[in-house]
Structures are given as C-alpha cells and as structure tokens.
Amino acid sequence: MKMRFWQKTYILTLTLFLACLYTGLFVLAYYTYERSSENTKNACVAEQSYIVMSFERDYEDITDSYSPSILMQSYVAHYGARGILLAFFEDGSAVCSGFKNTIVQENSGIVKTLRIDGEKYVVIHGTAADKYGFVYARYAGDLDDEFRSLIITYALVAAGVSVLLAVILLFILKKLSLPLEKLKSTTETIAGGDMTVAADETGNDEFSALAKSFNKMVGKVRCQMNELADDAHLKQRLVDNMAHEMRTPLTSIRGYAEYIEKAAVPDEEKNDAAGRIVTETDRLRKISEKILDTAFLRETAIERKKVDLCEVLQDTSEKLSQKAKARGITITVNAADSVVEGDVTLLSMLFCNLVENAIKACADGGNITLSYSGQTACVADDGKGMTPEQLTHITEPFYRTDKSRSRVEGGAGLGLALCSQIADSHSAKLRFESEVGKGTKVFIDFTTSQQL
Amino acid sequence: MAKLLIAEDEEQINDLVKKNLCLVGHECTQVFDGGAALDAALTEHFDLLILDVMLPGMSGFEVIKQLGDTPVIFVTAKNALSDRIKGLRLGADDYIVKPFEILELVERVDAVLRRTKSTAHSFEFSGVTVDLDGKRVYRDGSEVILTPKEFALLEAFITNRNLALSRDRLIYLVWTYDFDGDNRTVDIHVQRLRRKLGIESVLKTVYKTGYRLEV
Numbered sequence: 001m002k003m004r005f006w007q008k009t010y011i012l013t014l015t016l017f018l019a020c021l022y023t024g025l026f027v028l029a030y031y032t033y034e035r036s037s038e039n040t041k042n043a044c045v046a047e048q049s050y051i052v053m054s055f056e057r058d059y060e061d062i063t064d065s066y067s068p069s070i071l072m073q074s075y076v077a078h079y080g081a082r083g084i085l086l087a088f089f090e091d092g093s094a095v096c097s098g099f100k101n102t103i104v105q106e107n108s109g110i111v112k113t114l115r116i117d118g119e120k121y122v123v124i125h126g127t128a129a130d131k132y133g134f135v136y137a138r139y140a141g142d143l144d145d146e147f148r149s150l151i152i153t154y155a156l157v158a159a160g161v162s163v164l165l166a167v168i169l170l171f172i173l174k175k176l177s178l179p180l181e182k183l184k185s186t187t188e189t190i191a192g193g194d195m196t197v198a199a200d201e202t203g204n205d206e207f208s209a210l211a212k213s214f215n216k217m218v219g220k221v222r223c224q225m226n227e228l229a230d231d232a233h234l235k236q237r238l239v240d241n242m243a244h245e246m247r248t249p250l251t252s253i254r255g256y257a258e259y260i261e262k263a264a265v266p267d268e269e270k271n272d273a274a275g276r277i278v279t280e281t282d283r284l285r286k287i288s289e290k291i292l293d294t295a296f297l298r299e300t301a302i303e304r305k306k307v308d309l310c311e312v313l314q315d316t317s318e319k320l321s322q323k324a325k326a327r328g329i330t331i332t333v334n335a336a337d338s339v340v341e342g343d344v345t346l347l348s349m350l351f352c353n354l355v356e357n358a359i360k361a362c363a364d365g366g367n368i369t370l371s372y373s374g375q376t377a378c379v380a381d382d383g384k385g386m387t388p389e390q391l392t393h394i395t396e397p398f399y400r401t402d403k404s405r406s407r408v409e410g411g412a413g414l415g416l417a418l419c420s421q422i423a424d425s426h427s428a429k430l431r432f433e434s435e436v437g438k439g440t441k442v443f444i445d446f447t448t449s450q451q452l
Numbered sequence: 453m454a455k456l457l458i459a460e461d462e463e464q465i466n467d468l469v470k471k472n473l474c475l476v477g478h479e480c481t482q483v484f485d486g487g488a489a490l491d492a493a494l495t496e497h498f499d500l501l502i503l504d505v506m507l508p509g510m511s512g513f514e515v516i517k518q519l520g521d522t523p524v525i526f527v528t529a530k531n532a533l534s535d536r537i538k539g540l541r542l543g544a545d546d547y548i549v550k551p552f553e554i555l556e557l558v559e560r561v562d563a564v565l566r567r568t569k570s571t572a573h574s575f576e577f578s579g580v581t582v583d584l585d586g587k588r589v590y591r592d593g594s595e596v597i598l599t600p601k602e603f604a605l606l607e608a609f610i611t612n613r614n615l616a617l618s619r620d621r622l623i624y625l626v627w628t629y630d631f632d633g634d635n636r637t638v639d640i641h642v643q644r645l646r647r648k649l650g651i652e653s654v655l656k657t658v659y660k661t662g663y664r665l666e667v
Binding site: 243248255259264269276 | 472550
C-alpha cells in the first residue's frame with residue numbers, strides 16, 4: 001500500500017495520541033477506583049470497630065435475664081435495616097446471622113470484598129466480646145456503579161476528543177504538507193518539459209529552503225540546456241553554411257558540364273562554360289584548403305620562433321599593395337622593431353587575411369593602417385564598418401556580412417575563422433571595434449605571459 | 453515560348469539557368485537580389501518566376517508573400533523538408549534543390565507552364581506544325597498520323613529542344629513505367645519519327661549521348 005508522507009504522519013500521530021489518551025484515562029479511572037474502594041474499606045473497618053465497641057458495651061450492661069442472643073438479634077435487625085449485614089458466631093457456629101446464605105467464620109482481622117447474591121460486599125471478620133466471632137458485611141455495589149459511570153464518561157470524553165483531534169490533525173498536516181505538494185506538482189511540470197515554472201519560495205522553513213535550492217538547480221539545468229542548444233545551433237548553422245558553400249560551386253560545375261555535353265551551342269559558348277567550370281573548381285579548392293588549414297591549426301601545435309612583427313607587417317603591405325592600388329587604397333605601416341614568438345608563415349597569413357578583408361570593406365581611395373605597439377597589433381580601415389550584430393558572428397566559419405558582394409570578391413567565407421584559429425594558436429586574442437560607415441579596427445593582443 | 457524571371461544571387465547559376473531556358477525557347481530576365489525580383493515581378497508580367505530562397509536583401513519566402521499570382525518555382529540549397537513545405541505552403545508551384553540537373557529544371561518549368569499558362573500550345577519547325585493541345589501533327593499542311601508513343605517522343609524533344617536527351621532519359625519521359633524493351637526500341641521510334649516527318653536534318657544523333665532536336 002502506498003501512503004503519502006502526511007498520511008503516514010497522520011495515522012502514526014493519531015494512533016500514538018489515542019493510545020496515550022486511553023491508557024492515561026484508564027489508569028486514572030483505575031486509580032480513582034482503587035482510592036475510593038480503599039476509602040470504603042477504611043470506612044467499613046471504622047464502622048465495624050464502632051459496632052463491635054458498642055456491642056461490647058451493651059454486652060457488659062446486659063443482665064442475666066437478657067440473653068446475649070437477643071442483643072445480637074437486635075443488632076442484626078438494626079443494622080440490617082441500614083444495609084449492613086452482621087453475623088455472630090459462638091464456637092465456630094452461627095448464633096445469629098443477618099445473611100441470607102450461610103456464612104463461614106474466618107480468622108479475625110480478614111478484610112475482603114465478596115459477592116453475596118451477586119452483589120458486592122465488603123466483608124470484615126473479627127471478634128466481639130472475646131468469645132463471639134463477628135462478621136460484618138457492607139454493600140459496596142454503588143462503588144462499581146460509580147466506577148462504571150466514570151468509565152463511560154471518560155470514554156465519551158475520549159471519543160469526542162479523538163474525533164476533534166482527528167479533524168484538527170488532518171487539517172494541520174494537510175496545511176503543513178501543502179508546500180511539499182506544490183513542489184511535487186512543480187517538479188512534475190518541469191519533468192514534463194516546461195522549464196519556465198518555479199517553485200514557491202515563500203516561508204522560512206525547510207520546505208522553502210528546499211524550494212530555493214530546487215529553483216537554483218532548475219536554473220542551472222536550464223542554463224546548461226540553453227548553452228547546449230546554442231552550441232548545437234551554432235554547429236548546425238556551420239554545417240548548413242558549409243553545405244551551401246560547397247553546393248553552389250558544385251551546382252555550377254555540374255550544370256556547365258551538362259551544358260557542354262548536351263546543348264546545341266557554338267564552340268565559343270562551350271569554351272565559356274568550360275572557363276566557368278575552371279573558376280568554380282578554383283573556388284571549391286580554395287574552400288577545401290581553408291577548411292584543411294583550420295583543421296590543421298586546430299590539431300597541431302605551432303613551432304614558435306622569434307619573429308620580427310614589423311617585418312611581417314611590411315611584407316603584408318607589399319604583397320597586397322598591387323591589389324590595394326588597383327582601387328586607390330593606401331596602406332600605411334606604423335610599427336617600430338618588435339619581436340614576438342610565433343610562426344612567421346601563419347602570422348603573415350593572419351595579417352594578409354585581415355588586410356584583404358580591410359581592402360574589401362574600403363571604398364575606392366580608402367586608407368588602411370597597420371600598427372604595432374605595446375603587445376598589440378592593429379589593422380584599421382576607414383571602410384563601411386559593421387553592426388554589433390554582425391560583429392558577433394564574423395569569426396564563425398562561412399559567415400558573410402554581405403554574402404552577394406563578398407563572394408563576387410572571391411572570399412571563401414573562412415578568412416576570419418582561420419584568423420581566430422591562428423591567433424588562438426599564438427595565445428593571442430582577436431578583438432574587433434567597428435562602427436557602421438566609419439570603419440573597422442582589428443586588434444591582435446599578444447599576451448605577455450605566453451610571449452617571450 | 454514563355455517569359456521567365458530568374459532571381460538568383462549566384463551569377464554563375466543564374467547564367468546557367470538562363471542559358472538553358474533560353475535554349476529551349478524561353479525569354480529570360482535576370483535579377484540578383486530579392487528587392488529587384490519583387491520590383492520586376494510587380495512592374496512586368498512574367499509567366500513564371502524562378503526564385504532562389506536565400507537571396508540577399510529579401511529572402512525568396514518574403515518575395516513570394518508579396519507577390520501576386522505569378523507562378524513560382526523555388527530553387528533552394530536546403531534540402532530540409534520544412535523549407536520545402538514552407539515554400540509550397542506559401543504558394544510555390546514547385547521547388548528544385550541544388551545541385552540540380554538541367555533537364556530536371558527544364559522539365560519542371562515546362563510542367564508548371566503547362567499547368568498555368570492558358571495560351572494555345574503549338575510549335576512549328578522545318579515545315580512541321582505540332583498542335584500540343586490537340587495532339588495532332590501536320591507536315592506541310594497535311595496531317596501525319598503518329599502513334600501515342602511517337603507523339604510523346606516528339607513532345608519530349610520539343611520541350612527539351614537544343615538539349616541532348618539520352619536514351620535512358622527518353623525511356624523515362626516517354627515510356628515511364630511500362631517499358632520492357634531496350635535502347636533499340638528508342639532508336640526504332642526515333643527512326644520512324646524522322647521518316648514520317650522528314651526531320652532527319654534537325655533530329656540529330658549526338659555521339660555517345662543520345663538525340664537532340666536542333667531548331
């Protein structure tokens with residue numbers, strides 16, 4: 001049988017209480033009864049000795065003409081009328097008796113209760129005037145009646161108290177266990193998948209403490225679930241983006257190959273289609289190389305040597321100056337001699353990527369500045385800038401702030417993901433500052449503790 | 453044959469779609485983002501809109517919401533069922549998933565146009581007039597009787613004109629499921645069609661590929 005906690009408590013408490021109550025009442029009643037029967041006995045003993053005394057006095061006073069048996073008879077009759085049975089014995093046989101049945105004389109001084117004709121009597125055996133046995137009996141049935149009515153009263157009172165207690169206890173326990181019930185229904189709701197509910201924390205007892213720690217736990221779990229969901233979401237977006245990036249050139253390649261195979265078109269058209277296949281294949285190759293680069297960087301520790309960063313910046317500027325000049329963009333390098341630990345190839349890849357991005361962002365005739373000071377390198381442009389929303393996504397692989405445009409410019413959408421990988425492997429941090437219309441600054445903070 | 457609007461931000465794919473649909477006789481206009489697609493579709497009448505879902509500026513889903521009753525085929529890189537259902541629920545007539553086959557695109561465009569375009573359906577080439585609705589063929593004015601399979605074959609060639617059709621593809625298009633012959637069956641039917649209509653010079657054999665109707 002399954003019982004709730006409050007039901008168990010209820011039954012246990014009630015049983016215990018009732019047991020105590022009834023035992024207590026019974027003991028009390030019994031004690032009272034004992035006391036009153038003792039009192040009755042004492043009263044009987046006193047009365048008996050009084051009767052004996054007055055009999056002895058009368059016995060001394062009697063004259064020869066007056067037989068002792070007459071005196072005895074008058075005593076028996078006198079007390080018999082008042083409910084007291086007397087019997088006188090001489091040499092062991094009854095001389096005169098108020099008892100209906102025969103009664104046997106016993107040793108003097110014996111006090112006991114006896115049932116005579118079904119009624120209760122206190123019987124005292126004794127002697128009177130030295131030579132007569134004397135038995136005294138007094139009706140004591142009223143004591144039993146009293147005891148019985150006392151028990152009945154007690155039982156009634158106890159029953160009333162029990163019912164009252166049962167109701168009150170039920171009410172109190174229900175009320176006390178209410179927070180537990182509430183907590184239970186809350187946990188059930190949460191188990192059902194609704195994480196938005198919270199347990200009631202009001203009050204200052206163990207239950208509210210439990211509710212508090214429960215809410216804390218739910219909060220933690222919810223937090224972690226959200227994190228996991230975000231993580232899964234990010235990964236899904238990555239896979240989606242990658243699939244899209246791969247599928248687009250694949251569609252073109254397949255389509256143009258099919259076109260060459262099937263279409264009735266002049267040779268120039270076919271040549272054009274073949275050219276497009278080459279372009280798209282290059283694009284696919286670029287994407288796969290970048291993916292491999294990022295994977296490689298993630299898996300391998302780099303070899304660190306002393307690198308003159310100033311030189312790297314100069315090289316980068318020279319390498320890309322042609323591309324920049326074509327759009328009238330000026331690249332300025334502004335760095336003193338500075339040495340960091342790292343891989344020169346990777347570092348120049350990092351700066352090339354950043355400067356290429358800067359060139360893409362710049363309007364014709366814009367400015368790009370490369371600088372290094374106090375452990376921080378900076379690539380700044382005065383191009384179109386990005387919104388804060390875009391900034392949060394730019395290091396995700398395949399994220400494009402403006403997809404149609406950057407693809408025309410030949411990006412694979414992996415540049416900044418690669419950059420942040422390179423920065424990571426140098427224990428450096430990539431940091432962006434950008435304002436729409438004003439330009440973007442990319443900082444690379446080389447952390448001192450890991451460098452040199 | 454029909455006026456089409458192609459909205460696709462990938463220039464290469466946009467060109468590819470245009471080239472192929474022009475080959476089979478459609479007139480194509482190209483746009484490269486969502487806003488331009490909506491502008492073009494609202495100012496000019498098009499028989500069909502080929503709409504990429506992931507367009508810059510405005511997604512294909514948003515474009516179709518604001519569009520009138522121009523038929524739409526969605527082009528999507530997403531194979532997700534939810535995307536396809538969303539597209540169809542928004543009123544698209546069909547969808548096609550990248551990477552797609554050119555012949556599949558042509559077939560789907562043709563199917564949607566046949567459903568939605570009410571204008572009379574007939575086609576003329578080298579002295580042959582084909583009434584595609586009445587399923588009758590005239591050579592120099594006099595009717596030529598074709599078997600149903602021969603007519604279906606001719607129809608497949610007209611729909612995919614200037615594109616080579618492999619024998620397998622022809623079997624799929626003409627005989628569909630109840631085919632129990634081999635590639636020779638296709639060859640025999642093509643021979644009969646050439647002889648009956650006198651189109652040996654335009655219904656060409658393409659080496660290692662199949663047959664092509666060049667007009």
